[in-house]
Amino acid sequence: MDAVLLARIQFAFTVGYHFLFVPISLGSGVFMLLAARRWYKSQLDDDKAGYLFWLKIFTATFVIGVATGITMEFAFGTNWATYSRFVGDIFGAPLAAEALFAFFLESTFLGVLLFGRNRVKPKFYYVSVWLVVCGALLSALWIIIANSWQQTPAGYAIQDGKAVLTDFWAAAFNPSTIPRYLHTVISTWVAGSLLAGGIAAYYLRHGRHILFAKRTIVAAVVFGLICSIAMPLIGDWQARVVAEHQPAKMAAYEGLFTSTPNAGIVLFGIVDEDQQTVHAQLAVPGMLSWTITGSTDGVVKGLDSFPADERPPLKATYYTYRAMVILGIYFGVLLLVGTFLAWRKKLATSRRYQAALTWSAPLGIIAIELGWFATEIGRQPWIVQGELKTSDAASSVVPAAHILTTLIIFVVIYALLFGVWFRAIRKTVKAGPAETAAAPVPQPTGDAATALMATMTEEVKE
Amino acid sequence: MILPFIWYLLIGVLIAGYALLDGFDLGVGILYPFITKTAQQKAVLRTSIGPVWDGNEVWLLTAGGALFAAFPAVYATVFSGFYLAMMLVLFCLIFRAVSLEPRVQRQRNTAWDWAFFIGSALPALLFGVAIGNIIRGVPIDAQGEFGGTFFTLLNPFSLLVGVLALSMFLKHGAAWVALRTDGALQRRGAKVLSVAHWVFIALFVITTIVAATTQTDQVKRVIDNALGWIMIVVILAGIVLTRWGMARKRDGYAFIGSALDMLGLVGLMAVGNYPNLVPALNDPTRSLTVGNSHSSHLTLMVMGIIALIGVPLVLAYTALVYTKFKGRISSAHTEGYGQE
Numbered sequence: 001m002d003a004v005l006l007a008r009i010q011f012a013f014t015v016g017y018h019f020l021f022v023p024i025s026l027g028s029g030v031f032m033l034l035a036a037r038r039w040y041k042s043q044l045d046d047d048k049a050g051y052l053f054w055l056k057i058f059t060a061t062f063v064i065g066v067a068t069g070i071t072m073e074f075a076f077g078t079n080w081a082t083y084s085r086f087v088g089d090i091f092g093a094p095l096a097a098e099a100l101f102a103f104f105l106e107s108t109f110l111g112v113l114l115f116g117r118n119r120v121k122p123k124f125y126y127v128s129v130w131l132v133v134c135g136a137l138l139s140a141l142w143i144i145i146a147n148s149w150q151q152t153p154a155g156y157a158i159q160d161g162k163a164v165l166t167d168f169w170a171a172a173f174n175p176s177t178i179p180r181y182l183h184t185v186i187s188t189w190v191a192g193s194l195l196a197g198g199i200a201a202y203y204l205r206h207g208r209h210i211l212f213a214k215r216t217i218v219a220a221v222v223f224g225l226i227c228s229i230a231m232p233l234i235g236d237w238q239a240r241v242v243a244e245h246q247p248a249k250m251a252a253y254e255g256l257f258t259s260t261p262n263a264g265i266v267l268f269g270i271v272d273e274d275q276q277t278v279h280a281q282l283a284v285p286g287m288l289s290w291t292i293t294g295s296t297d298g299v300v301k302g303l304d305s306f307p308a309d310e311r312p313p314l315k316a317t318y319y320t321y322r323a324m325v326i327l328g329i330y331f332g333v334l335l336l337v338g339t340f341l342a343w344r345k346k347l348a349t350s351r352r353y354q355a356a357l358t359w360s361a362p363l364g365i366i367a368i369e370l371g372w373f374a375t376e377i378g379r380q381p382w383i384v385q386g387e388l389k390t391s392d393a394a395s396s397v398v399p400a401a402h403i404l405t406t407l408i409i410f411v412v413i414y415a416l417l418f419g420v421w422f423r424a425i426r427k428t429v430k431a432g433p434a435e436t437a438a439a440p441v442p443q444p445t446g447d448a449a450t451a452l453m454a455t456m457t458e459e460v461k462e
Numbered sequence: 463m464i465l466p467f468i469w470y471l472l473i474g475v476l477i478a479g480y481a482l483l484d485g486f487d488l489g490v491g492i493l494y495p496f497i498t499k500t501a502q503q504k505a506v507l508r509t510s511i512g513p514v515w516d517g518n519e520v521w522l523l524t525a526g527g528a529l530f531a532a533f534p535a536v537y538a539t540v541f542s543g544f545y546l547a548m549m550l551v552l553f554c555l556i557f558r559a560v561s562l563e564p565r566v567q568r569q570r571n572t573a574w575d576w577a578f579f580i581g582s583a584l585p586a587l588l589f590g591v592a593i594g595n596i597i598r599g600v601p602i603d604a605q606g607e608f609g610g611t612f613f614t615l616l617n618p619f620s621l622l623v624g625v626l627a628l629s630m631f632l633k634h635g636a637a638w639v640a641l642r643t644d645g646a647l648q649r650r651g652a653k654v655l656s657v658a659h660w661v662f663i664a665l666f667v668i669t670t671i672v673a674a675t676t677q678t679d680q681v682k683r684v685i686d687n688a689l690g691w692i693m694i695v696v697i698l699a700g701i702v703l704t705r706w707g708m709a710r711k712r713d714g715y716a717f718i719g720s721a722l723d724m725l726g727l728v729g730l731m732a733v734g735n736y737p738n739l740v741p742a743l744n745d746p747t748r749s750l751t752v753g754n755s756h757s758s759h760l761t762l763m764v765m766g767i768i769a770l771i772g773v774p775l776v777l778a779y780t781a782l783v784y785t786k787f788k789g790r791i792s793s794a795h796t797e798g799y800g801q802e
Contacts, residue, residue, distance in 0.1 A: 063559060063560060064560070066516065066559055067555070067556040067559040067560055068556070070523065070552060070555055070556065070559075071552055071556070073523055073526055073527065074526070074541060074548055074549075074552050076530065076537075076541075077526075077530065077537045077538055077540070077541025077542060077548075078541045078542055078545050078548050078549065079542070081538035081539070081541065081542035081607075082538070084530065084534055084537055084538040084541075085534055085535055085538045087534075088530055088531065088533075088534020088535070088537065088538070088757060089531075089534065089757045089758050089761045090761070091530070092527060092528075092529075092530035092531025092532070092534055092537070092757070092761075093531045093761060093764060093765055093768070095526075095527040095530055095531065096524060096527030096528045096530065096531045096765065096768070097527075097768050097772070098527070099520055099523040099524040099526075099527045100524055100527075100768065100769070100772035100773070100776065101768075101772055103520040103523055103524070104517060104520050104524075104776045104779075104780070105779075107516035107517040107519070107520055108514075108516075108517040108776075108779060108780055108783050109779075109783070110516065111512065111513030111514055111516065111517060111783060111787075112513065112783060112786070114512065114513065115509065115512050115513040115787065116513065116786060116787070119786050119787060120786050124786075164758045164760075164761075165757075165758055165760050165761045165764070166760070168760070168764045395538075395542035395545070396542075396605075396607060397542050397543060397545075397607045397608055398542055398545045402545055402546060406546075406549045409549075409553060413553060413556060413557070417556070417560060420560060
């Protein structure tokens with residue numbers, strides 16, 4: 001197989017996998033912080049148990065995120081050396097800054113969270129929780145700066161065939177950085193809310209951890225709803241940025257074959273590349289023109305405005321984007337109903353809603369993954385929009401056989417990691433936050449997952 | 463030329479920081495299956511590095527990021543050229559992270575213990591091999607790409623440096639065990655340290671002799687430069703301090719001595735190689751140097767400001783957290799193991 005194709009598959013797999021865990025860390029981080037705050041204020045054992053529950057979820061996920069994140073920092077050099085030479089002057093700085101400002105903060109203070117409960121004062125401990133969560137948010141900022149620069153490059157000039165920085169602020173806060181950051185972070189909060197709400201609903205259905213579950217489910221649906229309301233507002237901003245800077249991606253998102261005024265936003269439809277049309281279309285006419293140009297008469301560029309070799313893969317972009325949008329609408333409705341039920345004090349008793357919420361728990365992560373696919377596939381064939389094509393960016397000295405070998409190893413190792421993570425999360429959720437009176441005493445002699453959870457927050461008392 | 467020079471220094475500092483911080487937890491991983499007899503002792507060792515190892519590893523990521531930003535050509539050539547070796551290190555670090563952080567430990571199933579061991583020992587060796595190659599030089603083609611194969615990297619000199627690095631990390635880990643544990647574990651750590659110290663000295667002497675005959679350019683640069691002599695003094699001081707600390711049972715001094723060795727060795731390499739980042743073995747004009755592979759001055763300046771803000775901050779809170787976790791971890795007090 002072609003070395004570039006293999007490198008792309010490897011990158012898509014490793015980054016897509018990494019990006020399963022990052023949103024869970026960011027999303028559960030909010031609930032960990034809320035629980036830590038409650039415990040810090042009350043100093044009650046019940047609240048401590050609630051916090052420790054979230055700490056376990058956060059840590060198990062964070063560890064996989066860290067382990068698979070190292071891969072990404074290596075990958076630019078190992079698999080994409082030509083790209084690294086081309087963008088190093090701009091792209092390296094945010095990566096270094098991410099390590100310096102975010103990774104150190106997260107990992108150092110996570111050490112405090114896991115091992116420091118009896119070593120530091122409650123206030124120090126509480127501040128450490130904040131620092132870990134802020135570290136994760138900072139990390140997201142720097143990596144999104146790097147990614148956004150690839151999508152909407154700014155603040156640079158091409159010299160001797162390389163991108164050279166001319167304006168740091170313009171490069172860092174390029175047109176898509178802020179909307180992309182808000183979209184990504186808030187979507188992880190929606191996903192975290194669904195996860196937290198789903199877990200709480202599961203407890204309510206089984207009549208366990210009632211107090212914890214009631215508190216969590218209300219926080220989850222209300223917070224989730226607020227975030228869901230913010231999403232389309234940011235989405236509108238993003239759409240205008242994409243239309244301006246990556247018009248081919250916008251055309252692919254909406255299955256728009258020909259440039260046209262009165263372009264609609266497609267809710268559903270089957271895209272047909274041969275006949276250049278979208279069948280069975282359910283669309284809001286004029287909406288896309290109106291969003292982008294401010295008028296339904298505004299012309300939106302279709303795929304016919306771009307040479308064939310500068311169009312993204314249509315079906316993959318169109319369907320992943322569509323699925324993300326449909327899921328996003330579903331989350332809005334689900335969380336709105338939940339908030340309504342919470343207002344009518346029916347959340348704790350509505351079994352049907354609880355079931356729906358439980359089954360929706362993983363969907364937020366899936367929607368994020370789909371959105372990620374859409375935005376990354378949609379910018380193809382460019383690795384740096386308008387400047388460097390993905391097909392010209394791979395390492396020239398790495399043979400296909402080496403990439404294939406390491407790809408297979410990645411798949412095996414990552415499957416194993418997923419098993420370890422999933423069992424850990426399942427155990428934690430099944431056990432739930434420890435009840436005050438009958439705190440289970442985990443034995444390090446149990447099976448791996450029990451021991452993992454048992455020792456995850458272990459402390460050696462001095 | 464001052465900015466690229468500063469970044470050469472800073473990357474050296476980051477590598478040295480990585481070696482003397484992550485060095486001890488890599489060392490603990492190398493010793494882990496051999497000096498622990500009970501689950502409690504394992505718990506003590508893991509607890510001794512538990513709060514800090516992840517932060518220590520970030521020094522490596524920061525060094526990698528800084529290399530990418532300041533010398534992109536070097537980052538690209540080395541990471542793609544050393545592809546399989548890099549991937550091997552990566553797989554090791556992934557397994558190590560998982561074996562350590564959630565501590566997926568079972569008493570009867572020691573697979574994760576071995577993942578921790580291999581995940582520590584192999585990177586220690588491979589980092590040394592990489593450094594060896596960067597001292598010795600690698601074939602570089604006309605496009606500035608690596609011109610060899612995986613086996614080019616496994617030359618005798620680089621392997622020797624690899625073994626030296628392994629012994630150095632092992633010694634550093636033993637010094638940490640002697641410093642941070644008590645009872646039987648502490649005694650075992652001290653015993654390993656006294657042997658490892660001699661092994662390290664022997665390997666250091668052998669490497670020096672080999673380097674003196676083969677790496678004449680670097681040796682000349684070291685002895686022509688006051689900094690080179692300072693580094694030699696630092697290494698010798700480290701060796702003496704370790705020995706003195708052991709003899710007086712001052713484990714802290716033995717550990718600092720071990721750290722000085724690492725600092726001196728990284729410094730020695732930096733002095734010897736300057737201005738080369740990667741010397742070309744086949745044609746010196748193709749060498750990747752501070753002069754021909756650095757980023758634009760604006761980038762180096764921006765990075766400099768980032769470092770000026772970030773590094774003191776990181777050092778301050780890292781030091782703070784270390785003081786919170788100082789003191790010996792007693793085997794007698796691990797009865798609470800696994801309990802909330």
